[in-house]
Amino acid sequence: MSTTPPRHSSPPFKRPRLSSPSNSHSNRLTSSPLQPPRSSHTTTAGLNYPDRDRSPLRSQRPEYELAYTFKGHKGGVSSVKFSPDGKWIASCSADKTVKIWSAVTFTYEQTIQGHTAGINDVDWAPDSKVLASASDDKTIRLWDLQSGKQILVLTGHHNYVYSISFSPIGNTLASGSYDEALRVWDVRTGSCLRTLPAHSDPISGVHFNPDGTMIVSCSHDGLIRIWDTATGQCLKTLVEQDENAPVTGVRFSPNGKYLLAGTKDSAFRLWDYMRGKCLKTYLGHRNEKFSIFSTFVVGGGWVVGGSEDSDVFLWDVGTKEVVQTLVGHEDVVLGVSAHPKGGIIASCGLDGTMRVWIDKGKMRPRGRVKD
Amino acid sequence: MNLSLLDPFALAQEYPESLKYQLKSGHSTCIRFNWKGDLLASGRLDGVVVLFDMETRSLARILRGHVRQIQSLSWSSSGRYLLSASQDWLAVLWDLETGSRLRTVRFNSPVYIAELHPHDHLTFVASLFEDSPSLVSLHHPTKTAKHTLPSAPHRPASDSASEGEIDEKLAAQDSKQLTTATVFTANGAYIIAGTNKGWINIISTSTREVLSSTRLTNGCITYIRLTMSGRDMVVNANDRILRTLHVPPVLCHPHNSTPPTDITVSDLELEVEHKFSDVVNRLLWNHCAFSSTGDHLLASTYKNHDIYIWERSLGTLVKILEGPKEELGVVEWHPTPRPLVAAVGLETGLVFVWAKEADQRWSALAPDFEEVEENVEYIEREDEFDIHPKEEVKRRRMWAEDEPVDVFGMEGDGAHILYMS
Numbered sequence: 001m002s003t004t005p006p007r008h009s010s011p012p013f014k015r016p017r018l019s020s021p022s023n024s025h026s027n028r029l030t031s032s033p034l035q036p037p038r039s040s041h042t043t044t045a046g047l048n049y050p051d052r053d054r055s056p057l058r059s060q061r062p063e064y065e066l067a068y069t070f071k072g073h074k075g076g077v078s079s080v081k082f083s084p085d086g087k088w089i090a091s092c093s094a095d096k097t098v099k100i101w102s103a104v105t106f107t108y109e110q111t112i113q114g115h116t117a118g119i120n121d122v123d124w125a126p127d128s129k130v131l132a133s134a135s136d137d138k139t140i141r142l143w144d145l146q147s148g149k150q151i152l153v154l155t156g157h158h159n160y161v162y163s164i165s166f167s168p169i170g171n172t173l174a175s176g177s178y179d180e181a182l183r184v185w186d187v188r189t190g191s192c193l194r195t196l197p198a199h200s201d202p203i204s205g206v207h208f209n210p211d212g213t214m215i216v217s218c219s220h221d222g223l224i225r226i227w228d229t230a231t232g233q234c235l236k237t238l239v240e241q242d243e244n245a246p247v248t249g250v251r252f253s254p255n256g257k258y259l260l261a262g263t264k265d266s267a268f269r270l271w272d273y274m275r276g277k278c279l280k281t282y283l284g285h286r287n288e289k290f291s292i293f294s295t296f297v298v299g300g301g302w303v304v305g306g307s308e309d310s311d312v313f314l315w316d317v318g319t320k321e322v323v324q325t326l327v328g329h330e331d332v333v334l335g336v337s338a339h340p341k342g343g344i345i346a347s348c349g350l351d352g353t354m355r356v357w358i359d360k361g362k363m364r365p366r367g368r369v370k371d
Numbered sequence: 372m373n374l375s376l377l378d379p380f381a382l383a384q385e386y387p388e389s390l391k392y393q394l395k396s397g398h399s400t401c402i403r404f405n406w407k408g409d410l411l412a413s414g415r416l417d418g419v420v421v422l423f424d425m426e427t428r429s430l431a432r433i434l435r436g437h438v439r440q441i442q443s444l445s446w447s448s449s450g451r452y453l454l455s456a457s458q459d460w461l462a463v464l465w466d467l468e469t470g471s472r473l474r475t476v477r478f479n480s481p482v483y484i485a486e487l488h489p490h491d492h493l494t495f496v497a498s499l500f501e502d503s504p505s506l507v508s509l510h511h512p513t514k515t516a517k518h519t520l521p522s523a524p525h526r527p528a529s530d531s532a533s534e535g536e537i538d539e540k541l542a543a544q545d546s547k548q549l550t551t552a553t554v555f556t557a558n559g560a561y562i563i564a565g566t567n568k569g570w571i572n573i574i575s576t577s578t579r580e581v582l583s584s585t586r587l588t589n590g591c592i593t594y595i596r597l598t599m600s601g602r603d604m605v606v607n608a609n610d611r612i613l614r615t616l617h618v619p620p621v622l623c624h625p626h627n628s629t630p631p632t633d634i635t636v637s638d639l640e641l642e643v644e645h646k647f648s649d650v651v652n653r654l655l656w657n658h659c660a661f662s663s664t665g666d667h668l669l670a671s672t673y674k675n676h677d678i679y680i681w682e683r684s685l686g687t688l689v690k691i692l693e694g695p696k697e698e699l700g701v702v703e704w705h706p707t708p709r710p711l712v713a714a715v716g717l718e719t720g721l722v723f724v725w726a727k728e729a730d731q732r733w734s735a736l737a738p739d740f741e742e743v744e745e746n747v748e749y750i751e752r753e754d755e756f757d758i759h760p761k762e763e764v765k766r767r768r769m770w771a772e773d774e775p776v777d778v779f780g781m782e783g784d785g786a787h788i789l790y791m792s
Contacts, residue, residue: 253778
């Protein structure tokens, strides 16, 4: 068993903020020893950096600004998720509650209670009507959004349930737990369809690919594994050879061709899982202790991730450049979520707040999303 | 999407090996996979239609609307609509998004087979018990337009008056022809109908006239099934022979393109490709189906427990699936490349599923390992054990990360295209 604390537990000491909000991006860029040196953050930096896929459109930077701060939770907020229809935001916390916020009017909607211990993760069913939450009380609970009532309790895990993911058609749910098993559940009956002894350390992340044929899981043992949904067999294992740092979260790219994984060596990596090759390493943030979420931002071509220095980082997917840092949180940022249509980012963290950032810049949609 | 990671040897396995599990909900009489293969519709003896989720193997939906045994089921290509036909003289079109009954059509006799138009869920063709087949259009929101289709074979006009007597005889015979099986071609422009006297009629959907007729056998034709591509078909008749035929290429023009106008009778000639029969036991075939690719044919046998699988192009028997100790009725092959076959037990009404589960590839669990057939002498690379400073290695690797990536677009996803086709 790893000594890593659960995602929501409060830190043993309050970490001083590493940088003042007045810091500019370029400061942070050059502060990383691994980033190639750059004169400025404009596109002329391409001189000493072979970024082939940069087009004039790409250089357009995001201009996210803090729009709302929600202070409802009485503990650290471990995860935040936009609903697939883009109308709601769900946040879950160490205070054993899930709170629903409107992503249209940006107001508080309701609090869902029932878990007997802190909650690690939430996920929306594809119809945006059902919500699942994974908790330290070893259960996963399914909730009806309309009534706020509990639909099902999925019991079976022997330890904290850490991460959950609905399948794209919403008939099954995958969960990863501290008991080192990956379970697949039938959402209609609540029965466990499969238990996969997937890893040798707590599982920190699970995610379905867009057509539901594969599940990816990651663990503190440093491995990322891809499973065939139909047979339950392992199809591929990925490992970062030199680092072998605990993996704290993983997800498929919107088109299902790549994986984005966060590791405790303060890096998010983009993997081509077919070739078993790491294509991009996103650096600049700090992640040594907590499980921090990262995701893709539609409409910009950004990767967004939290950081232990209480900022939210946005990287360009292709150039790995930090394009913006969102400053506002007062403690570790754990969860990030991007609006399915783009232009809005939600973040949450140990300071007990959930924050919404809106892109004030001219939005130009880049790339399609799978419906 | 997972195809590119799957073991190619497991994919090459084209037919299932052994009985894996069974699905139970009442007494099933007829089953049908949707086009994606994630749902299996099952019609029951008590008239209830249930949908099994093939992934969770549990019930996804229960549809109540019939009071007698379900005879046939047909999915729309989108997977949203399901047509069920029953011995209670009704055909019901279900909207599965809401689980509601969209339309109910009453006939004047029990329905044998009702099949939806492949591109229009508001049109279907039904073959009826001792009645003329019907082409039904539900385009009007309330009214149901039923068009009777002819059953009499198309006979070329005779050239001399002296044969009038024979013509009369034929006409008398033709009036006894009853259509027992109907199916749309892949583009929906034509209907292939089989009669109780062993004739196959090709009927135009638009003019509702018989374009050509071929006599395959003397026996009654009980079932016609097309491959997913629509280029081949299998005909089951009660003369104990399954026949595979090529659908005439003129009938296979793509949907939405204009059909060829100058079709001659010779274009529509049907030629039997293979005949499949059990020469030893003289078994009667209960039901038959094609594999997803159309390369294999399977059939359940009358008063026997086995399912036969043939390789279609060569006509050879490749596998006899053994399973439950009971006679099997309707058989279905999963519409994806997965080797999976489902069949209904006539006595118990259970749905039996045969599958082939690939073994775990151990190399998948360890990224550095590769499975080899025999020992290989390892030749190290020139620089394999060179020692570089860690920072230097890291920097080099970071600089090598210059590949363009597209995390949003779906273009060029070969595996995905393979899955869809």
